[in-house]
Amino acid sequence: MTLHMPPILTYALRRLVQAIPVVILIMIGTFLLLKLAPGDTVDALVGDMGGADAAFIARLRAEYGLDQPIWVQLWRYMVKLASFDFGWSFVYEQPVATVLMDRLGTTLMLMAASLSIAFCAGIVLGAIAARRAYSATDNLISVLGLVFYATPSFFLSLMLMLVFSVKLGWLPVGGIKTIAAFYTGWDHVWDVVRHLIMPTTALSLIYLAFYLRLMRASVMEVADLDYVRTARAKGAREGRLMTHHIMRNALLPVVTLLGLQFSTVLGGSIVVETIFTLPGLGQLAYQSVVQRDMNTLMGIIFLCAIIVVVVNFLTDLLYARLDSRIELA
Amino acid sequence: MTQTPPPVLDLCKLEISLPKGADRPYALEGLDLTINAGEIVCLVGESGSGKSLCAGAIMGLLPEPHVRVTGGAIRFMGEELRGKSDAEMRKLRGADISMIFQEPMTALNPQKTVGWQIDEVLRLHTKMTKAERKARALEMLERVHIPEPSSAYNAYPHQISGGQRQRVMIAMSLVLSPKLIIADEPTTALDVTTQLQILKLIRELQEEEGAGVLFITHDFGVVAEIADKVAVLCRGELVESGTTDAVLNRPQHPYTRALIGAVPALTPPPVKAASDAPVVLQGTGLKKTFAARGGLLSGKRKAVTAVKDLTFELRQGETLGVVGESGSGKTTVSRIVTRLLECDHGSVELDGTDLLAATPKELRALRQHIQMVFQDPMASLNPRKRVVDLIAQGPIVHGADPKKAREDAKRLLELVELSPAAANRFPHEFSGGQRQRIGIARALAMEPKVIVADEPVSALDVSVQAQVLKLLADLRDRLNLSLLFVTHDLRVAAQLCDRIIVMQKGEIVESGLTAEVFANPQHPYTQNLLSSIPGRDWTPPSLHTDAA
Numbered sequence: 001m002t003l004h005m006p007p008i009l010t011y012a013l014r015r016l017v018q019a020i021p022v023v024i025l026i027m028i029g030t031f032l033l034l035k036l037a038p039g040d041t042v043d044a045l046v047g048d049m050g051g052a053d054a055a056f057i058a059r060l061r062a063e064y065g066l067d068q069p070i071w072v073q074l075w076r077y078m079v080k081l082a083s084f085d086f087g088w089s090f091v092y093e094q095p096v097a098t099v100l101m102d103r104l105g106t107t108l109m110l111m112a113a114s115l116s117i118a119f120c121a122g123i124v125l126g127a128i129a130a131r132r133a134y135s136a137t138d139n140l141i142s143v144l145g146l147v148f149y150a151t152p153s154f155f156l157s158l159m160l161m162l163v164f165s166v167k168l169g170w171l172p173v174g175g176i177k178t179i180a181a182f183y184t185g186w187d188h189v190w191d192v193v194r195h196l197i198m199p200t201t202a203l204s205l206i207y208l209a210f211y212l213r214l215m216r217a218s219v220m221e222v223a224d225l226d227y228v229r230t231a232r233a234k235g236a237r238e239g240r241l242m243t244h245h246i247m248r249n250a251l252l253p254v255v256t257l258l259g260l261q262f263s264t265v266l267g268g269s270i271v272v273e274t275i276f277t278l279p280g281l282g283q284l285a286y287q288s289v290v291q292r293d294m295n296t297l298m299g300i301i302f303l304c305a306i307i308v309v310v311v312n313f314l315t316d317l318l319y320a321r322l323d324s325r326i327e328l329a
Numbered sequence: 330m331t332q333t334p335p336p337v338l339d340l341c342k343l344e345i346s347l348p349k350g351a352d353r354p355y356a357l358e359g360l361d362l363t364i365n366a367g368e369i370v371c372l373v374g375e376s377g378s379g380k381s382l383c384a385g386a387i388m389g390l391l392p393e394p395h396v397r398v399t400g401g402a403i404r405f406m407g408e409e410l411r412g413k414s415d416a417e418m419r420k421l422r423g424a425d426i427s428m429i430f431q432e433p434m435t436a437l438n439p440q441k442t443v444g445w446q447i448d449e450v451l452r453l454h455t456k457m458t459k460a461e462r463k464a465r466a467l468e469m470l471e472r473v474h475i476p477e478p479s480s481a482y483n484a485y486p487h488q489i490s491g492g493q494r495q496r497v498m499i500a501m502s503l504v505l506s507p508k509l510i511i512a513d514e515p516t517t518a519l520d521v522t523t524q525l526q527i528l529k530l531i532r533e534l535q536e537e538e539g540a541g542v543l544f545i546t547h548d549f550g551v552v553a554e555i556a557d558k559v560a561v562l563c564r565g566e567l568v569e570s571g572t573t574d575a576v577l578n579r580p581q582h583p584y585t586r587a588l589i590g591a592v593p594a595l596t597p598p599p600v601k602a603a604s605d606a607p608v609v610l611q612g613t614g615l616k617k618t619f620a621a622r623g624g625l626l627s628g629k630r631k632a633v634t635a636v637k638d639l640t641f642e643l644r645q646g647e648t649l650g651v652v653g654e655s656g657s658g659k660t661t662v663s664r665i666v667t668r669l670l671e672c673d674h675g676s677v678e679l680d681g682t683d684l685l686a687a688t689p690k691e692l693r694a695l696r697q698h699i700q701m702v703f704q705d706p707m708a709s710l711n712p713r714k715r716v717v718d719l720i721a722q723g724p725i726v727h728g729a730d731p732k733k734a735r736e737d738a739k740r741l742l743e744l745v746e747l748s749p750a751a752a753n754r755f756p757h758e759f760s761g762g763q764r765q766r767i768g769i770a771r772a773l774a775m776e777p778k779v780i781v782a783d784e785p786v787s788a789l790d791v792s793v794q795a796q797v798l799k800l801l802a803d804l805r806d807r808l809n810l811s812l813l814f815v816t817h818d819l820r821v822a823a824q825l826c827d828r829i830i831v832m833q834k835g836e837i838v839e840s841g842l843t844a845e846v847f848a849n850p851q852h853p854y855t856q857n858l859l860s861s862i863p864g865r866d867w868t869p870p871s872l873h874t875d876a877a
Contacts, residue, residue, distance in 0.1 A: 226435035233388055233430075234450050234501070235423035244449075248440050324440050324485045 012313070019309045026305045027081065027298070031074050034294060040066055041090055044292035064090075081302065087295040091288070096299040099284065104303065106176050107280035110273070111265055113196060114204035119258055121204075122211025123251065129212070130219035131242065141212065149209035153268055157202040157275040164198060171198055174277035199276045203268055207261060211254055218250040225249075252323055259315030263308045335407030337509050337541030338364040338387065344400030345382050345391070345565075356382045356396060357565045364509070364541040369532070371544045371552045371573075374562035375588070375790040376761075380545045383562075384511045387543070388428060389418040406508060424454040427502035429531075431514040433494035437486040443470075444482035447501045454505055469500040473530060491655075492523035496530065503534055510535065511543045516551060516863075520654035521819065525861040528555050547790065549592045550820070553577055553864030561585045578870055591795035592869045593824040595862065597843040600827075609680055609811045610643040610666065610699070610779050616674035617661055635661040636835045639675070643779065648805060648812040650826030650843065652819060652858075658835040663783045663815045667701050668692060680778065697727050700772035704784040706764035710756040716742070716767055717752035723775045734774075741770040745800060762793030766800065773804070781813045786821060798825055819862050823847055831855045 042060045046052045061067045065076065080087060086096035129141040165173040172178065176195050183191045222228065223246055231245045266282070273282035281300050288297040320326045340362040347356050356379040364370045374380045385391040386398050389410065403410040405426065410418070430436040437446060447466040451457055457465065463482075470478035473496040475489075486494055495515060502510060512531065516524040532555060535542050544555060552559055552573065559577070560570040561584065569582040580586045616639075618632045636658040643649045653659045664670035666677050668684055677684040679698055687695055700723075703709035710719055720738035725731050739749045745766040756764055765785060772780055782801070786794040802825055805812055816822050822829055823843060830840040831852065839852040850856045859865070 226430060226432060227438040229390070230428075230430060230436045230498075231438070231449070232390055233422055233428040235419045235421070235453050236449070237419060244441075245438050249438070322440075325487050 008317075015313050015316075019313075022309065023302070023305050024078075027078065027302060028074065030298065030301050031077060032070070034297065035070050035073075039292050041292050041294055042066060044290075045090065077298070086299040086302070089293055089296045091291050091293040091296065096295045099296055100281070100299050100303055103279055103281050103284050106278055107266075107269055107273070107282060109192075110196060110199055110203065110269055110278065110280060111262075113200045114269075115207065115258070115262070115265055117200065118204040118207035119211055119254075122208045123215045123254060125208075126212040126215025126254075127219050127242070127247065127250070130216045130223065131238075133216075133220060138216075142216070145209040145212045148205040149213070151205070153202050153206060154271050154275060156205060157198070157272055160198045160202060161275075171195075174275075176278055176280075195276075195278075199272045199278055202275075203265065203272045206268070207265065210257065210261065214257055215250065215254050218253050219246055222246045222250040248322060252319065255315060255319050255322060259312045259319075262311040262315075263304070266304050266307070334366065335404070336363045336365045337368075337406060338362070338543065339404040339407075340383075340387075340401065341404070342401035343383070343386065343403060344398065345379065345386055346397060346399040348395040352377075353564060355399075355565050357386070357562075359401065360562075360565075360567050362543075362560055362567070362570070364543055366508070366541050367536070367539045368557045369535060369542040369544055369555055370558045370560065371546055371556035372560050372562060373546060373549065373552055373588075375547060375792065377564070378562040379565040380562050381513055384428065384513050384543065384545060387509075387511060388422060388426060389413070389415075390422075420454070423450050423502075423507075424505045425507050426509045426511065427505070427507040429495075429498050429502050429510065429512040429515045432518045433491060433498050434486065434518075436498055437494060439486055441485075442482070443484050443486065443489070443497050447497070447504055450501055450504050465504065466500075469504045470497070472503075472534065473497070473500045475500075491519055492526065495519060495523075495527050499527070499530060499534070503538065503540075506538050507540060509541050509543065511545070513545045514547070515544075517546070517548070520817065521863070522654065522857055522861040524551075524863060525554075528863065531555065548863065549577065549589060549791070549869070550862065550864035550867075553867035561588070577867060580870075588792055589869050590871075591792040593795070593798070593820040594869055595820060595823050595847065595865060596868075597823045597826075597847050600842055600844050606645040606647065608642045609645050610813065611678045612639060612641050612662075612666060612675065613678070614675035615639040615662070615665055615672055615677070617658075617665060617670065617672045634835050636665065636672075639835075639837060641830055641837075641840070643811050643813055645778070645811050646805065646809045647828065648802075648814055648826045650822040650829035651813065651815045651832060652817065652822050652829055653832035654817060654858075656834070657832040659815045659817075659832050660783055661835075662832070663701070663781050663813065666813065667696075667699055667781050669701075694727075697723070697775040698777050699779045699781065700775050700777040702765070702768050702772050702780060702782040702785045705788055706761065706768045707756065709768060710764060710771075712756055715753050715755060716759075719756070719767065720771050720774045723771065727775070738770070738774060741773055742767075744773065744804070745770045760793070761789050762797055765789060765793075765797050769797075769800065769804070773808070777810070779811045779813065781815070783815045784817065785814075787816070787818065794821070801825065819858060831858065 041064060042057060045060065046057055058067070065073060068076075077087070084097070086100070088094075089096045089099050092099050125141050125145070129138045132138050161173055164171045172195050177183070177188070177191050181191065223241075228241055228245050231241055236244070269280065270282035270285055272278070273280045274286050277283065281303065285297065285300045287293070288300065340360050343357055343360040345356040347354060360383060362370065362372070372380050372383060382391065382396060387403055387405075387410070391397055398411060405421070410421075437443075444463070444466055447469060448462050451462040451465060455462075467478045467482060470481055475481045475493055475496050481489060481493065481497070486497070489497070498515075515531070516527050519527060528551065531542070546552060556573045558571065559573050561568050561576065561582070563584045569576060569580065569585045576585065577589065580589050615636055617636045618634045620632055639662060641649065651659045651662055661670065665672040666684070668677070672685060676686065679695060682695060684692070684695055684699070714722075717735050717738045720741055721731065721734035724734040724737065739752050742749050742751055747763060747766050747770070751759070751763075756767065759767065768785070785801070786797050789797060798821065801812065804810060814822070814826055826843045828841060829843045829846055830837050831846065831854065832838070833854045839846060839850065839855045846855065847859065850859055
């Protein structure tokens with residue numbers, strides 16, 4: 001290669017090239033799987049209309065290209081996808097891209113908030129528990145972690161709603177903003193935040209438990225390593241050992257988990273968005289499945305695949321930044 | 330009027346208790362030890378003797394409250410250290426008392442640069458400015474003879490070699506000119522040539538600084554190399570102490586005598602009459618390269634040659650030693666000839682059949698003729714299986730009657746001098762030496778013609794090592810076995826091997842009869858290896874004990 005680029009760019013480019021076949025395979029797989037499921041868009045439409053005659057149904061199918069062999073349908077879809085044309089949503093009567101963009105912001109906000117809270121709180125609590133291992137503090141934290149871990153997010157969502165919306169009336173019961181209030185500026189921001197508090201809590205607690213448990217184990221392991229003993233023999237105090245020697249090394253496995261779990265958080269957001277009627281991708285995905293809105297569903301999956309690929313790339317960058325032994329190549 | 334200064338370290342009846350359920354109530358029982366300024370005192374003992382806990386007690390870094398000092402005095406420069414607060418101890422640690430650890434790879438934080446880690450000591454104990462600290466760190470790196478101190482300053486530990494890492498560790502512990510240096514097996518993890526350099530360095534700096542050194546080791550060769558005085562520990566008790574000359578050459582206590590008697594002398598076995606026994610294992614033109622890490626698209630996969638063009642032959646009843654330092658390719662050789670690793674080129678003929686060209690089915694049949702004994706007996710025996718099943722597994726896989734195979738396994742246990750009652754126990758119930766015996770019995774169960782042993786005694790204490798070596802030699806002679814013996818330890822090679830191959834960077838630099846190579850090494854690398862053996866000028870006195 002005669003081209004000289006900074007290593008980070010070469011790395012990013014290489015990862016991008018690697019991601020293309022991954023995304024294509026995901027799309028083909030999903031397409032085929034969805035075709036295997038009984039019922040299509042026309043069935044759903046006809047069902048809503050309360051039934052129609054066979055000729056009308058056949059005409060509809062032909063119009064949507066659903067009468068073609070599955071390979072032809074797949075080929076047409078993939079060709080359009082190559083130019084980022086996601087097709088038309090017959091349910092929303094809009095291009096799928098528009099529908100997706102309307103919803104993307106909400107989901108990203110929910111996920112970013114949930115994951116950052118889970119990650120930060122998880123590592124802090126995990127580190128505290130590890131440093132006071134087997135004490136009352138540790139027990140309290142560990143038991144709480146176990147409770148969060150064992151509570152399904154739909155149950156937690158409903159309980160939160162019951163307490164904070166229905167009984168106490170402190171927080172709105174659902175949606176992303178107060179309808180017909182037309183807030184602007186900071187009022188709008190505060191309104192959105194209030195709507196996000198409960199969904200974020202419901203989604204983050206289970207992941208918080210993951211990070212907490214992993215961080216506790218990781219810190220305890222690193223604290224026993226030789227270089228921590230070396231630092232102690234140099235005369236460093238315990239606090240310094242934690243901040244300068246243990247934390248960064250202990251974080252490595254937790255960061256790996258962060259990248260791996262991003263996709264499951266996307267999955268988790270389906271439940272939470274549906275319960276709190278948040279107009280995000282998760283809720284959209286649920287409705288699209290019910291309504292057999294194939295194009296929209298495929299669009300969501302495409303977007304999620306891209307998000308997961310990008311997040312994993314960012315995680316690897318973060319990992320390389322944290323671990324001096326890793327060189328990007 | 331001159332007043333004699335107090336000794337740097339004075340241990341008086343030091344007693345360290347172990348938690349309930351340990352194999353003995355005290356890790357150390359009444360240890361008396363004095364170290365004066367400018368003196369190197371070696372504390373010698375086998376694993377579990379309590380020598381490392383002694384270091385922990387002086388530093389105030391015992392894993393309390395499970396293990397703690399329960400009696401005696403620890404006086405540093407005449408001042409009692411017991412009962413000092415943690416803050417007071419922190420002031421001493423790293424500044425007046427410093428430590429050098431065994432494993433330089435793990436003893437340095439992988440995420441911080443070498444410079445940062447040396448700088449940390451200065452930051453903790455002095456009020457020097459940033460520039461002063463950097464200058465001091467660079468000066469120390471210079472003093473431990475690290476080439477290009479300024480680039481080493483910015484390097485991470487994984488970017489420098491093992492020997493250099495230990496130099497960094499030494500620079501770090503000496504940066505504030507401590508009065509007492511505790512070195513806990515500082516050269517055990519290093520290659521023999523590097524070990525000698527590090528020992529010389531410790532000696533050199535200690536003389537310049539006039540510090541007292543407590544040097545913990547299990548290796549009498551190292552003791553002979555560096556010590557002024559020696560103290561021998563046996564299960565927490567001081568059994569003998571005195572000057573190096575007295576302890577090494579005229580040991581009094583039976584335990585010391587047994588230990589020293591077990592040190593392999595550097596005298597190779599007598600030359601056997603030129604063997605015309607048939608060749609059982611012949612390697613020809615062996616070559617193996619490892620592709621380095623790197624993706625398909627990065628375009629920079631650099632191959633590492635582990636073995637290039639290696640040819641050797643092993644005759645029946647003979648022991649061929651493969652010696653070399655880490656990275657010489659000796660372990661790769663042992664894996665290739667057993668076909669645990671596919672080789673790029675060449676052939677390995679076992680009794681005239683090419684092992685490397687064999688089909689998977691043929692290979693399975695051939696495997697019973699060539700068996701391996703591994704370095705770490707704990708890691709190479711399945712912890713969930715009983716000893717009898719571990720040994721009988723091979724024959725059963727090869728079609729033996731399970732009942733008969735188990736009977737044979739019990740006989741094999743006797744052959745390796747273990748009680749047949751051991752058959753129904755699990756590997757963790759045995760000591761290291763006993764486990765290695767099980768490993769040998771497991772290899773013998775297949776009735777192999779050739780045994781490939783990869784560092785089989787490196788993980789064992791010296792007295793156990795002597796026993797296992799003796800067993801291997803015995804079995805070889807009784808069963809007319811051929812041994813391919815891979816080792817880094819030239820003393821061990823001298824004791825057991827009829828012929829040796831010396832490897833460096835994947836190539837044979839010298840080969841021949843052990844006695845001849847040791848007496849008159851031709852290649853500069855062999856000469857360097859032999860002159861680096863710790864304590865090469867000291868011949869262990871021949872002591873008549875039955876422990877070995």
